[in-house]
Amino acid sequence: MKKNLGIFLILVSIMLITFLIGWLKEGETSFLEGGNLTVLLKRTSLFGVLSIGVAFVIITGGIDLSIGSVVGLTGVLLPFFITPPDNGGMDMPVPLALFLIFIISLSIGLTHGLLITKLKLQPFVVTLCGLFVYRGISRVVTKDANQGFGIGFKGIKSMAKGKFQVGPESWEFFLPAPFLILIVIGIIAAIYLNLTVYGRYLLALGRNEIAARFSGIKTDNMTISAYVFSSLLAGFGGILWACDVGSIQPSGFGNFYELYAIAGAVLGGCSLRGGEGTILGVIFGSAILVCLQNAINILGISSQLEFAVIGLAILIGVIVDEVIKRVAAKRRAIQNALQAKLESG
Amino acid sequence: MIASGSNSNSPPLLEARGILKTFPGVRALQNVDATFYPGEVHAVVGENGAGKSTLMKVIGGIHLPDDGEVLVDGQPEVIDSVGRATELGIAFIHQELNLADNLSIGANVFLGREPKKAGPLGMIDNKQIHEETEVYLKQLDFKMPSTTLVRDLSIGQQQIVEIAKALSQNARLIIMDEPTSSLTQHETDRLFEVIAQLKSQNVCIAYISHRLTELTQMADTATVLKDGENSGELTRDQMTHENLVSLMVGREVSEFYKKTERERGEVLLEVEDLVVPGQENHPLNFEIHAGEIVGMAGLVGAGRTELSRVLFGIDQAVSGTIKVAGKSVSIRSPQDAIANGIALVPEDRKQQGLILELSVKDNTILAGLDRYQKSKFTQHSKLREVSDAMVDKLLIKTPTIDQEVQLLSGGNQQKVVLGKWISLGPRILLLDEPTRGIDVMAKEEIYRLMEQMAKEGVGILMISSEMEEVLGMSDRILVMHEGEIAGNLEGDAISEEGIMRLATGAK
Numbered sequence: 001m002k003k004n005l006g007i008f009l010i011l012v013s014i015m016l017i018t019f020l021i022g023w024l025k026e027g028e029t030s031f032l033e034g035g036n037l038t039v040l041l042k043r044t045s046l047f048g049v050l051s052i053g054v055a056f057v058i059i060t061g062g063i064d065l066s067i068g069s070v071v072g073l074t075g076v077l078l079p080f081f082i083t084p085p086d087n088g089g090m091d092m093p094v095p096l097a098l099f100l101i102f103i104i105s106l107s108i109g110l111t112h113g114l115l116i117t118k119l120k121l122q123p124f125v126v127t128l129c130g131l132f133v134y135r136g137i138s139r140v141v142t143k144d145a146n147q148g149f150g151i152g153f154k155g156i157k158s159m160a161k162g163k164f165q166v167g168p169e170s171w172e173f174f175l176p177a178p179f180l181i182l183i184v185i186g187i188i189a190a191i192y193l194n195l196t197v198y199g200r201y202l203l204a205l206g207r208n209e210i211a212a213r214f215s216g217i218k219t220d221n222m223t224i225s226a227y228v229f230s231s232l233l234a235g236f237g238g239i240l241w242a243c244d245v246g247s248i249q250p251s252g253f254g255n256f257y258e259l260y261a262i263a264g265a266v267l268g269g270c271s272l273r274g275g276e277g278t279i280l281g282v283i284f285g286s287a288i289l290v291c292l293q294n295a296i297n298i299l300g301i302s303s304q305l306e307f308a309v310i311g312l313a314i315l316i317g318v319i320v321d322e323v324i325k326r327v328a329a330k331r332r333a334i335q336n337a338l339q340a341k342l343e344s345g
Numbered sequence: 346m347i348a349s350g351s352n353s354n355s356p357p358l359l360e361a362r363g364i365l366k367t368f369p370g371v372r373a374l375q376n377v378d379a380t381f382y383p384g385e386v387h388a389v390v391g392e393n394g395a396g397k398s399t400l401m402k403v404i405g406g407i408h409l410p411d412d413g414e415v416l417v418d419g420q421p422e423v424i425d426s427v428g429r430a431t432e433l434g435i436a437f438i439h440q441e442l443n444l445a446d447n448l449s450i451g452a453n454v455f456l457g458r459e460p461k462k463a464g465p466l467g468m469i470d471n472k473q474i475h476e477e478t479e480v481y482l483k484q485l486d487f488k489m490p491s492t493t494l495v496r497d498l499s500i501g502q503q504q505i506v507e508i509a510k511a512l513s514q515n516a517r518l519i520i521m522d523e524p525t526s527s528l529t530q531h532e533t534d535r536l537f538e539v540i541a542q543l544k545s546q547n548v549c550i551a552y553i554s555h556r557l558t559e560l561t562q563m564a565d566t567a568t569v570l571k572d573g574e575n576s577g578e579l580t581r582d583q584m585t586h587e588n589l590v591s592l593m594v595g596r597e598v599s600e601f602y603k604k605t606e607r608e609r610g611e612v613l614l615e616v617e618d619l620v621v622p623g624q625e626n627h628p629l630n631f632e633i634h635a636g637e638i639v640g641m642a643g644l645v646g647a648g649r650t651e652l653s654r655v656l657f658g659i660d661q662a663v664s665g666t667i668k669v670a671g672k673s674v675s676i677r678s679p680q681d682a683i684a685n686g687i688a689l690v691p692e693d694r695k696q697q698g699l700i701l702e703l704s705v706k707d708n709t710i711l712a713g714l715d716r717y718q719k720s721k722f723t724q725h726s727k728l729r730e731v732s733d734a735m736v737d738k739l740l741i742k743t744p745t746i747d748q749e750v751q752l753l754s755g756g757n758q759q760k761v762v763l764g765k766w767i768s769l770g771p772r773i774l775l776l777d778e779p780t781r782g783i784d785v786m787a788k789e790e791i792y793r794l795m796e797q798m799a800k801e802g803v804g805i806l807m808i809s810s811e812m813e814e815v816l817g818m819s820d821r822i823l824v825m826h827e828g829e830i831a832g833n834l835e836g837d838a839i840s841e842e843g844i845m846r847l848a849t850g851a852k
């Protein structure tokens with residue numbers, strides 16, 4: 001938590017500022033309304049899943065630009081697989097469809113990882129190509145036709161749409177199902193990253209690949225696993241987003257999501273130089289992005305300004321985080337020097 | 346100093362026979378034999394690029410030999426990975442340190458061999474890691490807790506972490522590739538004690554160093570390589586400076602390089618009340634004349650590197666003035682320094698000195714690129730000329746000047762850094778540990794070059810922790826202690842004892 005203090009403070013400040021400005025302007029604010037908070041939590045969860053995936057890749061010192069297109073691909077494939085033929089679909093049983101999507105996402109990650117480790121291609125290039133290719137496939141498979149579920153499929157849709165009432169009824173706040181999913185994935189990811197050897201290997205190789213290799217670590221396999229996680233979570237994210245949105249346009253669904261995911265991870269403390277990052281930070285990072293979008297809505301800031309505001313806010317966030325880190329490093333250095341002095345004399 | 350504990354009756358621990366290893370354009374090893382016995386300090390000696398590190402990498406599972414075989418306990422083994430080498434009890438402490446500096450000391454010591462907690466998840470047992478690491482650190486007399494991040498350690502401290510790592514692997518053969526090149530005197534002494542202790546536990550230490558004094562003190566046997574081939578073996582009784590050198594270079598070489606007398610010119614660099622960041626209480630005052638080689642001695646951490654960084658404009662002085670040839674100058678960046686004729690050969694070649702992926706040529710001319718332009722176009726033939734000249738002058742061993750610098754041996758990389766700054770023809774040359782990892786012959790060459798530059802009127806400030814070098818080369822010696830200039834020794838006042846007294850702050 002200490003490491004994530006900076007990012008947490010930024011998140012809280014953004015929430016406070018949104019609340020205060022709204023309150024000063026209108027005398028009341030929609031920010032704290034149950035409905036709004038529910039949406040915030042849900043969107044944070046949907047983006048958070050993607051950010052956690054890309055965080056693994058960033059920790060190895062790589063990047064995954066294909067996430068948005070993988071979201072698009074699995075997002076169109078799910079309804080395409082399970083809806084009846086008169087709807088343009090293939091009428092597959094849901095479990096089979098999910099299994100196929102799992103295999104497809106896995107193969108995508110595996111392909112990225114193999115190209116990057118065995119052929120030594122650059123992650124940026126490999127996943128950039130992926131970004132184009134998977135988008136193209138989505139459009140070809142569906143002949144660019146909008147995909148939807150119709151009225152059925154309540155079961156699978158509840159993964160994104162389910163919610164549980166919390167607090168007084170009048171507040172209208174619900175815990176969205178994706179939030180529970182995010183918590184589960186987050187805990188598993190955090191345990192994996194911080195408590196198992198695999199997480200430690202990822203951190204080590206992201207910082208110094210040679211050191212890791214010379215310690216007998218199979219660095220290639222570890223790197224491949226990171227790309228597999230990223231694509232699997234992107235694929236799963238695509239399912240969630242599709243269930244949530246309901247109407248999916250093959251050419252645009254998931255566009256830019258890789259950038260949001262990367263921004264969330266970077267805000268959350270992942271260094272693009274590799275070897276650094278925490279899952280909690282990444283979740284906070286995603287929350288910041290979502291809150292910013294929300295603030296722009298609530299405060300009536302022109303939506304034309306949305307990208308500019310988000311970009312600037314990320315920049316400021318990263319600057320604040322860097323400053324905090326430097327101060328901490330300086331303090332550590334002084335402490336170490338003092339200690340060394342005490343011991344030597 | 347250390348009792349010879351080599352037991353020649355016991356069978357060899359490891360034998361390398363007829364090793365051949367080639368790289369594109371380079372035959373690094375040819376028909377090399379070496380036999381390592383338990384409980385001995387086995388020196389591997391040779392000039393820069395002789396193939397010492399390559400031989401060790403063959404034994405350590407990093408390179409597979411093109412021909413020849415390696416026997417462990419008499420059995421032929423294919424050591425095709427570091428993991429295999431570790432299994433066979435071989436640990437390798439590299440010339441260029443290999444730690445993940447974002448992790449703690451303990452995490453690095455046990456990297457790849459983490460103890461796990463009971464239970465299905467196989468989680469890392471951090472408690473055990475840190476407890477065990479502390480034991481090894483204690484053995485090495487190292488005071489920082491195991492949870493310290495490696496990025497907060499000095500190079501010397503990181504070296505100790507590498508040794509702790511080898512200890513933790515229960516290695517029977519520990520390869521140390523120039524372990525003392527960046528250690529303080531205290532750390533070096535401590536290392537020798539540890540080596541003695543390991544010897545008594547029947548561990549074999551394969552020890553590479555260009556500091557021949559260390560070898561004559563403690564090596565039990567030596568394998569000498571020259572141009573990738575065996576040039577001889579020395580036993581404990583034969584281990585003299587002369588024997589080592591004559592096998593290394595294939596001819597007799599005189600004693601340590603002796604400097605000649607030179608004229609001292611006018612003051613070139615004058616530092617007045619200069620306050621270096623982090624040392625706010627100690628304003629510095631000194632001057633360097635044209636034609637003078639000023640040695641700067643002191644313990645690691647005395648503030649010598651910090652001073653050189655300020656003089657070269659990497660860090661900003663808190664206050665004070667710097668005068669070059671009598672004129673007060675403002676040095677706010679390396680560009681300012683270069684414009685004033687100041688050059689700095691930094692202490693860390695990998696981080697500060699070189700762009701490892703670029704060629705020898707591109708590294709040599711990097712700092713002076715703007716000089717080799719003609720109406721905005723780079724004159725490539727001129728670049729080759731300059732870089733060829735430096736390769737000749739410094740005896741840089743490389744197949745061509747287009748070779749990537751990272752493929753050169755450690756000592757040859759250091760020479761490229763020197764060439765980069767010398768080729769600029771500076772008026773004031775700041776050298777921070779200039780001969781780290783450089784062999785005896787090349788050292789002489791560099792000393793000769795320094796003298797020649799001094800004769801031509803260059804003022805040289807040489808920061809060095811090698812006593813021989815400071816004593817042998819300096820016209821005058823400034824000794825630093827905890828950020829202060831504790832003394833200025835000249836002429837007859839120069840002595841090893843005097844330097845040590847000032848450097849340790851004894852009055």
Ligand SMILES: Nc1ncnc2c1ncn2[C@@H]1O[C@H](COP(=O)(O)OP(=O)(O)OP(=O)(O)O)[C@@H](O)[C@H]1O
Pocket residue numbers: 368369371372373391392393394395396397398399400440742743752753754755756757782784
């Ligand atoms: N990976 C490589 N590719 C190409 N050439 C290499 C490679 N590794 C080493 N060499 C070359 O092999 C020769 C022997 O290098 P090595 O590093 O073994 O020398 P060394 O004896 O350790 O020298 P030093 O004292 O400078 O460390 C050198 O000419 C070096 O340039």
Ligand SMILES: [Mg+2]
Pocket residue numbers: 397398399440522754755756
């Ligand atoms: Mg070497």
